[in-house]
Amino acid sequence: MRKSYATLKLNPVLEEQGAYPLLKLDERREELRAKGRTLFDFGAGDPREPTDERIRNALIEGVPQISRYPSAAGKKELREAFSGWMGRRHGVTLDPKTEIIPATGSKEAIFHAPLAFLHHSHIRRGVVYGTPGYPVYERGTLFAGGEALPVRLTEDDGFLLKPEQIDVERTRMVWINYPHNPTGARASLAYLEEMSYFCRENDLLLFSDECYNEVYGDVENPPPSILEVTKERTLAFCSLSKRSGMTGYRSAMMAGDPELVAALKKLRPSVGVAPASFVQDAATAAWSDDEHVKERNRVFTAKRKLFTDFFGEVGLRYLKTDASFYLWVEVPGEFGGDDEAFALRLMEEGIVVAPGRSFGTGGAGYIRVALVPTVRDCERAIAAWQGVTA
Structure with a gap:
């Protein structure tokens, strides 16, 4: 006789996430793909440009005859290459040695970082992040037992998270992300100085997601890093996914305050994600070039x-x-502000985009x-988009 089991209990954070919020879009995309329709996918941030040959060769040549576990601290050559890039x-x-540690992509690094600095028993366990924004700030916070404190970003403020929006009585950590996903908004060095000063004065940890720092058009005015302002109680999260077309390699770096880096070095062997x-x-090849x-x-x-x-x-x-x-x-x-309806209409022309609501309430x-598609496919997609605007 088959044994009867109690209902499987999940982590409450998983249960509260619920079903995928954009199910209709996902289903329609699969329907069109099954019919053989050509789709131009502008949804996921996964560029189609080839990874540089020197980077690919370095990977191939680095495959050892005998495989060994990597250390959480990472190879000396890699940390030195990243240090050289940060200087240039x-x-x-x-x-x-003391201010840099690698990660298997910025998503993993962002998700796990709160585990080193938050606990459900802490009086101040709030984490501030902007909405619209990258969903992993919230998820990493909740799984670490922290309190998610989203802040609404607006176009009037240039999608900048303002210090005055932060509840210092509840907050332990602040995430900023410029250039910003999903809007592409930039932050000036003066803004970073203001945010750094505010966090220092209120004993807040400041974490800067700089995944898109190397994707820009104005060569005379590249986006700044928070580390140009300070390392104190601060970490920068830098990625090769977008900079060097290495999304599938899963490679990122965390750098800044040596005390915070030391805490991550204690955490990460338990997670096993070197x-x-x-x-x-x-x-190493990518950061060196x-x-x-x-x-x-270009x-x-x-x-x-x-x-x-x-x-x-x-x-x-x-x-x-x-x-x-x-x-x-x-x-x-004509779509009444309904981003999902607009995305569904574009999909009928073969154009896949991400509705703003998928980045939080601030994205509606x-x-x-x-x-991410090639230049040629961008041209083809624009021709198809004309059918929506006609």
Whole structure:
């Protein structure tokens, strides 16, 4: 006789997440794909440009005959390469031994970081982050026993998270993310100085997600890093996914305050997420070279211009930016601000975009266009989009 089991209990955080919020879009995409329709996917931030050959070769050559567990601290050569890049790009000096630690992609790093600094027993266990924004800030907070404190970002404020929006009595950590996902908004050095001063004065940890810091068009005015302002009680999260087209390699770096890095070094052996040794070799090659980044940015700039010219012609409002490879587009009036309805209409023309609501409540009324298809496919998609605006 089959034994009867009690209902399986899950972590409450998993249960509260509920079903996938954009099920209709996902189902319609699969229906169109099954019919053989050509789809231009501007939904996921996964660019199609090839990874530089030198990076690929470094990965292949790094595969050892005998595999060994990687250390959480990462290879000395990798930490030195990242330190060299931070010096060239941001004028920041980092100690490769005490101020840098690698991760298997920024998503993993962002999710696990709160585990080192939060506990449900803490009086101040709140984590502030912007909405619309990257969903992992919230999820990492909740799984670590923290209190999620989303802050509404608005176009009027340039989608900047303002210090005065932070409840210091409840907050332990603050996440900022510029250039911003999903809007592409940029932050100035003056803004970073203001936020750093506020966090220091109120004893808050400041974590800066700089995943898109190397994707920009204005070569005379590259996005700054929080580490140009301070390392004190501060960490920068830097990724090769977008910079070097290495999304599948899963390689990122965390850097800043040596006390915070020491805490991560204590945490991460328990999690077991150090990058494979051959991925670290590829990352070393990537951080050591800047020329391939310039070429990638030229391509992203060309794609951005195609779409912004088109949006200008048809009267679609969007956030003007030269950074990240996202365009944040306001839903036109005839759709009544319904970003899911607009996304479904575009999908009928083969164009896949991300509704703003998928990035939190602050994203309603917008769509995100990720400039990931090739330049040729961007041109084809724009021609198809004309059918929506006609």
